[in-house]
Amino acid sequence: YYGAIINPVDLRHFDALPRALIGVTSDGEIAWLEKDVEDHQVQDLLAKHSWSDVELFALDKWDWLMPGFIDTHTHACQFPNIGIGQQYQLLDWLENVTFPTEAKFADTAYAKQIYPSVLTRLISNGTTTCCYYASLHLESTKILADIAHASGQRAYIGKCNMDRESPPTYIESSPEQSVADTEALIKYIRSLPTTLVHPIITPRFAISCTSLLLHQLGALAAKDPTVPIQTHISENLAEIAFTKSLFKDCETYADVYDSHGLLKHNTILAHAVHLEPREIELIKTRNAGISHCPTSNLNLSSGSVKVGEMLDKGIKVGLGTDCSGGFAASILTVVQHASIMSKVVSFEARGKVNSTASKSDSTFADKPLPVATLLYLATVGGARVCNLQDTVGSFEVGKSFDALRISLNPRTKNPGISAYEDPSGFKGADSEKLLRERLEKFLFCGDDRNIAEVWVAGRLIGGQNFSG
Numbered sequence: 001y002y003g004a005i006i007n008p009v010d011l012r013h014f015d016a017l018p019r020a021l022i023g024v025t026s027d028g029e030i031a032w033l034e035k036d037v038e039d040h041q042v043q044d045l046l047a048k049h050s051w052s053d054v055e056l057f058a059l060d061k062w063d064w065l066m067p068g069f070i071d072t073h074t075h076a077c078q079f080p081n082i083g084i085g086q087q088y089q090l091l092d093w094l095e096n097v098t099f100p101t102e103a104k105f106a107d108t109a110y111a112k113q114i115y116p117s118v119l120t121r122l123i124s125n126g127t128t129t130c131c132y133y134a135s136l137h138l139e140s141t142k143i144l145a146d147i148a149h150a151s152g153q154r155a156y157i158g159k160c161n162m163d164r165e166s167p168p169t170y171i172e173s174s175p176e177q178s179v180a181d182t183e184a185l186i187k188y189i190r191s192l193p194t195t196l197v198h199p200i201i202t203p204r205f206a207i208s209c210t211s212l213l214l215h216q217l218g219a220l221a222a223k224d225p226t227v228p229i230q231t232h233i234s235e236n237l238a239e240i241a242f243t244k245s246l247f248k249d250c251e252t253y254a255d256v257y258d259s260h261g262l263l264k265h266n267t268i269l270a271h272a273v274h275l276e277p278r279e280i281e282l283i284k285t286r287n288a289g290i291s292h293c294p295t296s297n298l299n300l301s302s303g304s305v306k307v308g309e310m311l312d313k314g315i316k317v318g319l320g321t322d323c324s325g326g327f328a329a330s331i332l333t334v335v336q337h338a339s340i341m342s343k344v345v346s347f348e349a350r351g352k353v354n355s356t357a358s359k360s361d362s363t364f365a366d367k368p369l370p371v372a373t374l375l376y377l378a379t380v381g382g383a384r385v386c387n388l389q390d391t392v393g394s395f396e397v398g399k400s401f402d403a404l405r406i407s408l409n410p411r412t413k414n415p416g417i418s419a420y421e422d423p424s425g426f427k428g429a430d431s432e433k434l435l436r437e438r439l440e441k442f443l444f445c446g447d448d449r450n451i452a453e454v455w456v457a458g459r460l461i462g463g464q465n466f467s468g
């Protein structure tokens with residue numbers, strides 16, 4: 001591929017390369033990447049890499065390539081009720097809106113009807129890796145795994161474990177049943193002919209699991225340490241109070257997971273809105289990752305997350321849509337809300353008399369998140385949360401080509417965001433600045449209409465230009 005590339009580097013930097021040449025093998029691996037390549041140098045560079053016979057894709061002057069988005073937390077079985085129930089807070093929302101929807105997945109025909117559109121919707125929004133919660137049902141969750149496999153997306157798929165504090169029509173009969181179904185799902189997903197779809201242990205949250213069930217899931221994770229874990233933590237104040245009343249031996253919410261062997265380097269914790277300082281320390285010590293879900297946290301009135309503090313502590317953070325707590329399937333919307341939420345956090349910090357906010361430029365706490373940080377969270381940050389940082393998240397030699405072609409061409413169906421642009425493309429003197437500005441525009445005003453192509457492991461799987 002020859003053309004413009006956006007590539008996240010670290011929390012504060014991204015490369016905007018107006019004229020890059022990137023070599024992708026037929027297996028979808030990035031073999032080499034050359035920067036600052038003029039048109040007349042392309043053939044010589046291909047020859048240098050002994051790639052003279054390969055197919056060359058030259059990007060349009062309105063387009064660039066960037067790594068695909070990583071959604072570290074969403075509920076495939078809640079897509080039918082996206083966009084309703086925003087009057088509730090978490091526990092009432094679960095009871096009134098969410099559990100009744102998820103219960104419908106007892107019927108595998110319903111799963112077959114709903115799940116294909118979930119995959120299509122997420123892929124067309126540029127999500128190349130996704131961590132899914134399914135319902136508690138084994139058979140419907142196998143169907144989700146089949147559909148994810150067929151779609152070509154990189155995915156982690158778990159069935160919810162929930163053996164208490166759930167409605168009679170939507171609860172597992174015993175811890176043993178819950179664990180047996182989890183083991184059966186792990187076995188099933190591992191039998192699929194895929195390197196992209198993986199199982200994940202999914203205790204829904206502490207409230208919906210007995211201590212016995214959590215212990216058994218912790219034992220399962222210890223026995224098979226390559227299976228990651230995902231759950232919710234400290235999302236809502238009523239939830240936290242109820243959790244502490246159910247686990248009287250545990251001092252904090254994080255202790256509940258830790259004392260059951262479920263807080264590990266491959267645990268993904270969604271939300272983390274109201275963590276106490278000692279919980280943040282414990283999460284850091286265990287090297288667990290946080291899925292930041294600001295759209296959901298705003299929508300369900302859960303609160304704002306001190307993401308900057310977590311980043312300052314070196315905790316792994318990625319982004320999550322948390323559909324349907326969040327009403328958007330696109331990581332772009334989550335980026336926008338992460339930005340807005342960080343600004344709200346900064347206003348609140350300014351109002352504090354003894355603000356502990358550091359004035360140093362080298363910290364993130366209590367400050368708006370910069371564009372480079374937002375891009376990083378949506379890509380490399382998510383990859384780190386999934387322990388996939390050696391495979392995806394950025395364009396580096398040896399990583400997989402999980403990529404998006406973004407187009408701000410005025411001929412796209414979202415022409416408004418490029419209508420005011422200089423149409424000369426990225427060849428002029430200011431091309432790097434222009435590319436950086438266009439990325440910012442895309443992050444804040446773009447949508448699926450600007451995502452022309454979506455590749456996972458080099459295979460084209462979606463986007464406006466994809467015909468199926």
Ligand code: GUN
Binds near residue numbers: 098205322325
């Ligand atoms: N906590 C337990 N279950 C859920 C869920 O489905 N969504 C969210 N946002 N929080 C939860």
Ligand code: FE
Binds near residue numbers: 073232270325
């Ligand atoms: Fe969730």
